[in-house]
Amino acid sequence: MRNLLITASLLAGAVVSSCVSGTTKNVRTASGLDPQNFVSVYDGDSTALYTLKNANGMEVCVTNFGGRIVSIMVPDKAGKMQDVVLGFDSVQAYFPENNQTDFGAAIGRYANRINQGKFTLDGTEYQLPRNNFGHCLHGGTDMGTKGWQYRVYKMMECNDSTLVLGIESKDGDNGFPGTVKAQVKYTVKSDNSLDISYAATTDKPTIINMTNHSYFNLSGDANKPVTDQQLTINASRYTPVDSTYMTTGEILPVAGTPMDFTNAKLVGAEIEKRDFEQIRNGNGYDHNWVLDTNGDDTKEAVNLFCPASGIRLQVYTNEPGIQVYSGNFLDGTVKGKGGIVYQQRTGICLETQKYPDTPNKPEWPSAVLRPGEMYHSHCIFKFSVQK
Numbered sequence: 001m002r003n004l005l006i007t008a009s010l011l012a013g014a015v016v017s018s019c020v021s022g023t024t025k026n027v028r029t030a031s032g033l034d035p036q037n038f039v040s041v042y043d044g045d046s047t048a049l050y051t052l053k054n055a056n057g058m059e060v061c062v063t064n065f066g067g068r069i070v071s072i073m074v075p076d077k078a079g080k081m082q083d084v085v086l087g088f089d090s091v092q093a094y095f096p097e098n099n100q101t102d103f104g105a106a107i108g109r110y111a112n113r114i115n116q117g118k119f120t121l122d123g124t125e126y127q128l129p130r131n132n133f134g135h136c137l138h139g140g141t142d143m144g145t146k147g148w149q150y151r152v153y154k155m156m157e158c159n160d161s162t163l164v165l166g167i168e169s170k171d172g173d174n175g176f177p178g179t180v181k182a183q184v185k186y187t188v189k190s191d192n193s194l195d196i197s198y199a200a201t202t203d204k205p206t207i208i209n210m211t212n213h214s215y216f217n218l219s220g221d222a223n224k225p226v227t228d229q230q231l232t233i234n235a236s237r238y239t240p241v242d243s244t245y246m247t248t249g250e251i252l253p254v255a256g257t258p259m260d261f262t263n264a265k266l267v268g269a270e271i272e273k274r275d276f277e278q279i280r281n282g283n284g285y286d287h288n289w290v291l292d293t294n295g296d297d298t299k300e301a302v303n304l305f306c307p308a309s310g311i312r313l314q315v316y317t318n319e320p321g322i323q324v325y326s327g328n329f330l331d332g333t334v335k336g337k338g339g340i341v342y343q344q345r346t347g348i349c350l351e352t353q354k355y356p357d358t359p360n361k362p363e364w365p366s367a368v369l370r371p372g373e374m375y376h377s378h379c380i381f382k383f384s385v386q387k
Contacts, residue, residue, distance in 0.1 A: 085216055107139065121206070180200055319353055332344070
């Protein structure tokens with residue numbers, strides 16, 4: 001990863017046009033996006049759309065606004081290409097002034113929640129923005145304090161199958177200590193996988209927890225809910241939450257509860273079991289599962305399968321946890337790609353991560369990054385077809 005950072009620094013500002021969509025007018029992506037709709041300026045920085053492909057025809061479109069995945073095109077069991085993530089047709093629709101969503105975003109500095117926006121590191125207490133039930137969520141984004149999902153990443157390196165985006169976050173940014181230089185690398189591979197690798201350094205002790213916030217719908221039809229798709233999670237335990245979505249500090253077994261996805265079952269099989277406190281507290285699924293993979297990114301962490309399309313998604317990660325969010329707060333007020341209005345549970349997020357509120361729970365895997373260290377997080381979204 002050190003070589004990645006050095007190489008990317010040398011290539012900063014270099015534009016490899018073969019991976020930048022929109023250099024020719026009226027040329028749309030396979031997912032139907034017009035790249036010209038992603039050419040804009042936000043807070044003085046230029047935005048664009050980047051298109052990555054492999055020889056099989058898999059296509060991934062990413063905008064440097066928030067490092068967001070806009071579309072992923074993969075074949076279904078009939079060989080028809082399907083777009084399996086939610087998003088917007090223009091970069092302006094991602095701007096927080098228009099829609100405050102996390103669709104496809106590279107989240108930082110800290111994905112998920114920190115209790116009351118406070119944590120203590122090396123004896124110093126830090127106060128972060130409180131933007132979600134009194135807690136700091138996804139770096140504290142609101143209209144006054146923008147998290148990384150509402151900032152323009154810098155294109156560092158690009159070719160037909162790989163894109164490296166970088167961001168610098170100054171000491172004190174949203175209350176976080178240390179100047180952090182971070183990168184996210186997207187690679188479309190020959191096995192129809194999207195490999196996402198995160199790297200970061202800091203000049204003083206800080207915390208960091210990056211993830212991708214794509215909403216998947218493997219049917220390829222965002223009019224349909226994900227509740228009839230089959231989910232398997234390689235986790236025998238999870239971290240329960242209170243009514244404000246904050247982890248309680250417990251780690252409980254999933255066995256005998258609606259949280260048990262150790263064997264494949266429909267996302268919607270028990271999602272309405274309101275007599276189970278965690279379903280009530282999460283308004284469905286919005287929880288962190290403690291993965292049994294022990295940081296081994298060659299072991300499958302999650303398997304999501306859509307019988308209707310035959311599309312399967314396998315998730316691999318070196319992280320200890322994964323947040324599964326079943327699109328509970330999509331409410332029909334947001335209009336996405338193709339004019340489709342996103343209703344409740346028409347997308348599911350699979351966010352590889354450190355556990356929520358880890359900085360306040362020292363017994364959990366640490367999110368601390370110190371000078372001279374390299375933060376590294378790895379996630380693979382691998383797509384295949386079962387006929």
